[in-house]
Amino acid sequence: MISATPSLSLWALSSARPADFESLLEQYVTAYAFYGSGKVALRDGLETVSNAGQNVLLPAYLPDAVAEPIVELGLEPRFYAITETLGPDVDDLRDRIDSDTAAVVSVNYFGFPQSGLETISSITSEYGCYHVDDNAHSPLSMDGDTLLGTVGDIGITSLWKQLPVPNGALLYLNTDTLAESYTPSRYEGVRDRFDATDCRFLLKSIAFELFDRNARLRESIDTLVSGSGVGRVTASPRERYENGKSQLSNLTHRVFVDADPDSIRASRRSNFSAWQRVLETRSDVAPVFDTLPDGICPQVFPVRAGAPTRLLRQLDRVGVDGAHTWPRLSASVENDPTYETSRKLSETTVVLPVHQHIDPTAIEAVGDALSR
Numbered sequence: 001m002i003s004a005t006p007s008l009s010l011w012a013l014s015s016a017r018p019a020d021f022e023s024l025l026e027q028y029v030t031a032y033a034f035y036g037s038g039k040v041a042l043r044d045g046l047e048t049v050s051n052a053g054q055n056v057l058l059p060a061y062l063p064d065a066v067a068e069p070i071v072e073l074g075l076e077p078r079f080y081a082i083t084e085t086l087g088p089d090v091d092d093l094r095d096r097i098d099s100d101t102a103a104v105v106s107v108n109y110f111g112f113p114q115s116g117l118e119t120i121s122s123i124t125s126e127y128g129c130y131h132v133d134d135n136a137h138s139p140l141s142m143d144g145d146t147l148l149g150t151v152g153d154i155g156i157t158s159l160w161k162q163l164p165v166p167n168g169a170l171l172y173l174n175t176d177t178l179a180e181s182y183t184p185s186r187y188e189g190v191r192d193r194f195d196a197t198d199c200r201f202l203l204k205s206i207a208f209e210l211f212d213r214n215a216r217l218r219e220s221i222d223t224l225v226s227g228s229g230v231g232r233v234t235a236s237p238r239e240r241y242e243n244g245k246s247q248l249s250n251l252t253h254r255v256f257v258d259a260d261p262d263s264i265r266a267s268r269r270s271n272f273s274a275w276q277r278v279l280e281t282r283s284d285v286a287p288v289f290d291t292l293p294d295g296i297c298p299q300v301f302p303v304r305a306g307a308p309t310r311l312l313r314q315l316d317r318v319g320v321d322g323a324h325t326w327p328r329l330s331a332s333v334e335n336d337p338t339y340e341t342s343r344k345l346s347e348t349t350v351v352l353p354v355h356q357h358i359d360p361t362a363i364e365a366v367g368d369a370l371s372r
């Protein structure tokens, strides 16, 4: 069985590993701060630049709750259309940007630099507004000598999307001026002790390890313990945003300090390549990215599926846990024909797990099972 997320082993907390994650940040980021979620990091980042205008542009191909911090700050979220290759539709972006735009958000999808990232940077320079480099998907991805998330004035990244942790994100302040003017909210920082969320997450991780082979049981444990934390599925985007309002968990910080970026990146890359091999002969599935440039730490292996529901059923049958279409779009995007490409992408893009606790041979075995 291939699990959806990496699980936390107790030995992972005690083994001595170099604190490379922190060194990586110290090397590439001007200033950073810890948060419980990417959305609340985005909120504090945007508050720092909110005197620059009244609206914020963000790509239409985006999970619905990501616009919530903008609304909470009393700013207007404006979605710009994106192309089939996940780049900005430049004409549409230019139609929506104006002298009252505080910031434009770009998104490095699935751990890869967004196509057209330089174009977004040059448009924000032209209009004198801020550029937010949303790198929620992959804190360890490098584009040459650049850590993703550090291209704009402000960046965010979500730790919980790549590490086995209950919550966690970082805000990057990429200029000295912004670092000086930034005023953190009470959600910045690390909780000073283990709390109920950490304990629940640990119990869940232990239960997952014990019952790893039993998919049904695993499902029910997941339901049982998902009463809080980032995994909780609540009714509205606002509730999901509110749910992420917290400091970084103490457990997350311990795992973060102990993590080995090079080995996580290497494992995820091997698993990405394994999915490439396994799916290359299928005519109903096309990878979103044909190549895996050096330095990229993929969040998932995304594919465009001709028949997404059938593919998900097949994957479930052969033991792949957590494959799903991505993302759930904002209602205003869903209902506007201007965003047809984003809507189609969200219906047909299926993401497959590549996390560091999967062995590539398990993916090869899934390939064999799928072809039977």
Ligand SMILES: Cc1ncc(COP(=O)(O)O)c(C=O)c1O
Pocket (backbone or CB within 6 Å): 036, 037, 038, 039, 040, 062, 063, 066, 107, 134, 136, 137, 158, 168, 169, 230, 244
């Ligand atoms: C592109 C993007 N930005 C921001 C976020 C928000 O991150 P978090 O869930 O850590 O609040 C997400 C979450 O899925 C995301 O996909």
